[in-house]
Amino acid sequence: MTIDRLTLRKFLLQEKEKHGLDQDMMLLLEDIATSCRIIAHQIRNGPFLDILGAAETENVQGETQKQLDVIANDIFLSHCSNCARVAALVSEEIDEVIWLKDRPRKGDYLVYFDPLDGSSNLNVNLSVGSIFSVVELEEDLSELSNEAVLIRGSEQICAGYSLYGPSTSLVFSTGQGVNGFTHKIGSGEFLLTFPDMKLPAETGEFAINASRFRSWNAPVRRYVEECIDGEDGVRGKTFNMRWTASMVAEIHRILMRGGVFLYPRDAANAHMGGKLRLLYEANPMGFIIEQAGGRASTGWERILDVQPTGHHQRISVIMGCRDEVELIERYHDEAGD
The missing domain is CATH 3.30.540.10 (Fructose-1,6-Bisphosphatase, subunit A, domain 1)
Structure with missing residues (x-):
């Protein structure tokens, strides 16, 4: 047909x-x-x-x-x-x-x-x-x-x-x-x-580069460990982890079936402000995610509200299903980090 x-x-x-x-x-x-x-x-x-x-x-x-x-x-x-x-x-x-x-x-x-x-x-x-x-x-x-x-x-x-x-x-x-x-x-x-792509509020999937575990700050480590704990942990459900080393591929999968993408500022990239670039990576993807009903954050603030200081500026990126991003933001707030 x-x-x-x-x-x-x-x-x-x-x-x-x-x-x-x-x-x-x-x-x-x-x-x-x-x-x-x-x-x-x-x-x-x-x-x-x-x-x-x-x-x-x-x-x-x-x-x-x-x-x-x-x-x-x-x-x-x-x-x-x-x-x-x-x-x-x-x-x-x-x-x-x-x-x-x-x-x-x-x-x-x-x-x-x-x-x-x-x-x-x-x-x-x-x-x-x-x-x-x-x-x-x-x-x-x-x-x-x-x-x-x-x-x-x-x-x-x-x-x-x-x-x-x-x-x-x-x-x-x-x-x-x-x-x-x-x-x-x-x-x-x-x-x-x-047409009219939408994100669910909740998800059972996250994407992060686990090789950077030793460099993560406490809120990100807490979130990932709770996801890995699965049904026996505080989240009470199983999560799948994905990583393809392409932001476009990660965000597309999240738009298609839900999830959260993290490339946070950590101890190894803090001197640069993060890994991904604000103006031509984080901002456009943040705009797309928000238009689909999700949330895009640095962990501390909305990405789209960040005032750029340089056209190749790097930034912390956490985006995807709203409930997950808000949870990670709460962990940052509680840690004062």
């Missing part, structure tokens, strides 16, 4: 009619979808093109780049520059903000992106993804600087990600809930396959 599914274009047109979605945002989202489709093609053909290995470069964080990190970044830069409203691009892979306009105006867009999250998974054929976020300027800018893009996540007007797995998913929100699309191979189209 063939199901008649909305194309991305038809969905965006409906959002324009129902919620006043701006036409320039429609065009930008279509450019982002094109970027993701091209990146997915490059990943599928990576072994034949010999582009799965490391590049001879490092990104601004001092991490060795994969060849596909660089390729994905170039693809995003090329296509996101098409929209006349885009004033600046902020990428994980580039040190400085890329300004496309000499005199950005009120209403112009700032686009933040991690072009290829989880690229260490490429050589073992596991899921990777791309993350993006859009903020609209509230006033004209008289000076171009890195500081001009330091805007709270609560000001995002759109955020999303693409997951490159057995199929290519595109999930995003423009502030009216979360919707997921799947690329239909051979057609070039993204079709609506997961």
Whole structure:
């Protein structure tokens, strides 16, 4: 049986009619979808093109780049520059903000992106993804600087990600809930396959990198130990633990079936503020999680309320089903940590 599914274009047109979605945002989202489709093609053909290995470069964080990190970044830069409203691009892979306009105006867009999250998974054929976020300027800018893009996540007007797995998913929100699309191979189209994605309040699953156990602070260790204790512990039920080393894959699984994702600030990364980046990882994923009815926190405060201090700033990240995140926040509060 063939199901008649909305194309991305038809969905965006409906959002324009129902919620006043701006036409320039429609065009930008279509450019982002094109970027993701091209990146997915490059990943599928990576072994034949010999582009799965490391590049001879490092990104601004001092991490060795994969060849596909660089390729994905170039693809995003090329296509996101098409929209006349885009004033600046902020990428994980580039040190400085890329300004496309000499005199950005009120209403112009700032686009933040991690072009290829989880690229260490490429050589073992596991899921990777791309993350993006859009903020609209509230006033004209008289000076171009890195500081001009330091805007709270609560000001995002759109955020999303693409997951490159057995199929290519595109999930995003423009502030009216979360919707997921799947690329239909051979057609070039993204079709609506997961409308109005919602998180349950409770869950029996969590995702954390257990190799960092010795570095965790007391509240995180307490939470994980209680989950592991299962039915015999204070939680009174069995929890499953997952870890795929790709934030996109973790968050997508949580959106599909519930859970909580933790990459907290710990003793080993506290000098950096955490591991994940605020502007182009934590903020967009936090926006998506909240739009799906979940909660996104540092352990101490809502992620989207954090005032950025740098465009490559790192932060503690705990997000997913609301009840679990609130419990972890309570443990932080009780510990005074």
